[in-house]
Amino acid sequence: MVLRIGGLASGMDIDSLVEQLMTAERVPLDKLNQKKTYTEWQRDDYREMNTLLLSLDTLMSEGVSKQSTFIKKTINSSNSDALGVKNITSTVDFSGQMEIKQLATAASIKSNGATGITDSTATLRSAGINDTKMTISAIDANGVMSSKDIEITDTDTMDSLISKINQQSGVTAFFDANSKQISFTAKNTGDIATGAEITLSSANSDGSTGSLLTTLNVASDNLGTGGTAGKNASFIYNGIETTRSSNTFRINGVELTLKQVTESGKPVTFSSTADVDSIYDSIKTFVDKYNEIIDKISDKIGETKYRDYAPLSDAQKKEMTDDDIEKWEEKAKSGTLKNDQILSSVLTKMRSSLGSIVNTGGAFKRLSDIGISTTNNYLEGGKLEIDEDKLKEAITADPNSVYKLFQNSSAKTSSENGLAQMVRANLKTAMDDIKTKAGSSSSVNNTFTLGKLLNQYSSRITDFEDRLKNIEDRYWSRFTAMETAINNANSQSAYLTSMMSS
Template sequence: MRISGLATGMDTEQIIKDMMTANRIPLNKINQKKQYLEWQVDDYRAVNRKLFDFSQNAFNNMILSKNFNHKTVSVSMPDHVAVKNISSTSDFSGTLEVHQLAKNATLQGKSIVKDGTTDEKYTLDEMNTLKLSDLGVESEDGFVTLKITAPGSEEGNEIKVSVNDSVGAVIAKINQDTKVTAFYDEFTGKIALTAKNSGEGTISIEDADGGNLAEKLQLTGEGVQVEEGKNADFTYNGLRTQRSSNTFQINGFEMSLKQVTSPLDADGNVIDGERKVISFNSSPDTEKIFENVVKFIDEYNTLIEDLNKQIREQKYRSFPPLSAEQKKEMTEKEIELWEEKAKSGTLRNDSEISSMLTQMRTALTGSIKLPGMGENESISLKDIGITGSKNYLDHGKLIIDEDKLKKAISEDPNKIHQLFSYDAGDNAKKTEHGFARQLRTIVDATQKTIQKRAGKVGDVNDTFTLGKNLDDMNKQIERFEERLKMTEDRLWRQFTAMERAIQRANAQSASLMNAFGGGGY
């Protein structure tokens, strides 16, 4: 604790504080530069996130073919069969007759009745708490094993349970570890099982260790009802064949059988005497493909609008970052308005972003030679109804002629896909690739450059350029703060020495006054 001004009456503390405020001006400027640099790093990283999202969307939506494989499928009997495209790149058509639907194998046990009764059933709640031992299940070591065989598990699945487990717990284990689903019906007192997989085969249950679990659950012996599973039986384009499920794929499209159209007898003759043939065909889903292209163009326009705004944003040099002391004297609204201007222009006239935007604009005005085209043939975005805006304030935004684009998609959707996604090979020029690939290459290269400059979240400062600058500023701040501390100590020593000198002078003056009679009558 320092006490000053006793001899002089001066407010030494305030004087030194004012002098230190003047000395801190250079340090405040360094802190302001550091704060601005941190904002700049954040803005660069935000740009990189946008570039990454655009690159990923370009790959997923424009380069991967699945988004251009949307097809409209027409079926003559939609109540009997559903057809949808999965991965077919070409149109398809055909005929189908459904002779038999696939069916899951089932097994229904006998009724489980309470001891001493002939028809009193257990409730569901009772089954969830009833121990196997209470049901009469026995085992020397306290455990029993049940083996269940069903379509899809010809070798069977085994479950091992304790005689102290409840019937409900056994049913839950069957559902979890085997190829069947089971449930207890409290109205009939029966346990029913259904194969998880359809197709030919039956469900069988046995005690794998010689126990009596299957017997006590009434799942074996006379009276158990077993129904065999069946394959789907159908004729596709004149070929009679089968599948284990009612839903299956052929040549990249999926069929889901719903109803029988032509049931056959053992000799292959139609039972009802009437043959019902389903016809189906596909065509490009122009609307879906159109929406995909429009989405990509919208994402491009949004990206370049945002980046052009940032590199042209006004920089307000008269609004430097606020210090902590300055913020204390301002309201939250005043701080918000000030920092809005202080943060403005961090990426103004950035050369990398400007270069990327120029490259993207140039790429989209070119044309591409696709496979199958003549020697002097090529195709551009303009040919399918996508052109650059004539308003120079749009800075290269793209405009879509919807009618022309839809017409081009309906005529050859594969060509539209290639226009964006075509890969000309590793040795080809950048301009020979599809437009989405060109933009992705440009964007990815800019991402790497920005990352070298501003790093990414989690990077240490000495791994990127602006981070190294921040480290240098931190060192400057440390050195300056040390000098300020020394300066403040020096000022206190000087003022303290002055106080002591004045105090001695006052004492001497008082002594002289006393010696010459200054303390007279």
């Protein structure tokens, strides 16, 4: 470190002189910092555009790209209290009639009087139960028996065993602390004609039969004392009498839920129509979002670039008010993505995709067939507008064909792929290109183009700062040498003056 003597001998303001000299030396460094700051702005603007593109892609994936959007139905039923009807996968309108003769019920077993458990929080071992395993078999959702072993430990109580049973097996157990009784109910309804729907057993560590069932005072299956058999639902659907093990089941993609037994000869009738308003709203949401994206990207690539407004240095900011800084940086940040090729390209490709003819085999081949077209004002960059009546008419007539127009998929040729598929492919290409150039918030600088450039700027800035430090030390060294020389001259002059006067 250079010894610094600040004008003691010369009377000069050395600090000010060095500062002025270093201001000139610092100009290249300021330019490097300006380039780095501008690159950071550009990186952030790219990422903002990528977030914008992702929002459109996500909206499409959850809206016009999903078949469930276009198969929403309005259900008309003569008795919704007796029969619930919900469309799941049916792409066409449906109708039917259902006479419900019997609801499905679940099998159960209850204890024959009080159990030998007096305290549900005490360990089972204290009640004389040394069993290490309980095996429960119960009817499953497919109408067949499924078995589960429940481990019984030394610390288990009645309460903890009930919890294990309810979590791990196909039955729901309940212990009533007041009456000291227990019950087991199958989680799934239905009847297994060849046997019981619930079976219980327990064993000791040596494999011998345990004492748990005896202590609980329950039968080994629901066909014994205290047991109730499960029942299948019985109904007449469109003239055909049949059964199901559950009260909720599907026929031709329609979910039916039996709720009440109906009067003989008086079936519940139901039918469906397309939920036009809901489907229309989903398409309109896509169009509105698309138009918003067009607006924002067009504005970004069309921004004026003010070349005379470079990023401000710290020294410049000190001499300006906050309001002046804000106004300056507003212009300095403008035009970071002016005429950007990635963004210009995705706009062109999306417009082209939405103007394509799609060979879906359905009733509609282009957006204009369902009442969606580009605006007449070319300055709006290809924004879409909706003829509400025509779109709703298309949805009413054939919602599945509207879906195919957006999301038809074909491995043979791209001309058979839906418009939404094409647009999402355009978005993916653009988002990948932007990520390659600007990365994401979690990216490391050396993994994307602008990040590598930022690293270069940082390295050059560090090197230049080291160089400036050496230059400043050199200036101080020279001024210090001057001060020392002047001080020596002053000392000699004083000595000579003293000698001559004496």
